[in-house]
Amino acid sequence: MPHLSVDVHEPDLAGREAALIARLTDAVAEVYGAWARDVAVVRLHGVPPGRWGIGGVPAPAPAPAVTFGVREGAFARPDMIAALATGVTDAIAGVLGDHVRDGVTIEFTGTREGRSATGGKLR
Template identity: 65%
Template sequence: MPHLDVHVLENDLAGRETELIKKLTDAVATVYGDWARSIAVVRLIGIPPNRWGIGGEPAQAPAPGVTFGIKEVAFGRPDADDLVARLVSGVTDALVDVFGERVRSGVTVELVGTPAGRSGVGGVVDPR
């Protein structure tokens, strides 16, 4: 199940939540297939101004950052390099569609793999 946690300045996020959720879900479905649309989880985390720092100073206009949680087994696929490239590109493009080209060069997308048996839903460990 793909999980995307998006950190963005609250002021930039306000009023764009629905569009951003849709675009990020579309990006996931484009890479994995339409079956993934219904299980893609997007969590938007708005950060108040002056609570995001870069280089020891409050950031003036930081680009969004995304932590993208996926099953670790995906990194062992024969097409893993292509999968990673398409996910990073698609998520970045979705953020640019919503926030504008100014964010592209600073967008970070971190793919984090969860090993089999190290996650659960509803109080039950998922063995996959």
């Protein structure tokens, strides 16, 4: 089950939450297939101005940062990881504006089979 946690500068996010969730879910489904739409989890974290620092000072307009949890086996398919990176970046830029594209960061984190649980059941 793909999980995306997205840190977004609150002024950029306000009023665009539903669109961003929808576009990110679409990006995941385009790579994984339609089955992933129902299990993709997107969490948006709005960060207020002054609470995001880069280089030791508050950043005036930081680009979104994504932590994307995938099954560890996905890393055996670099084409899939590349497609997810492109799709997620395109989704974010499509909703928030192309000016954020070059700064969007995505950290892919892998979980081994049996090291996550949903509803009390190991996955």
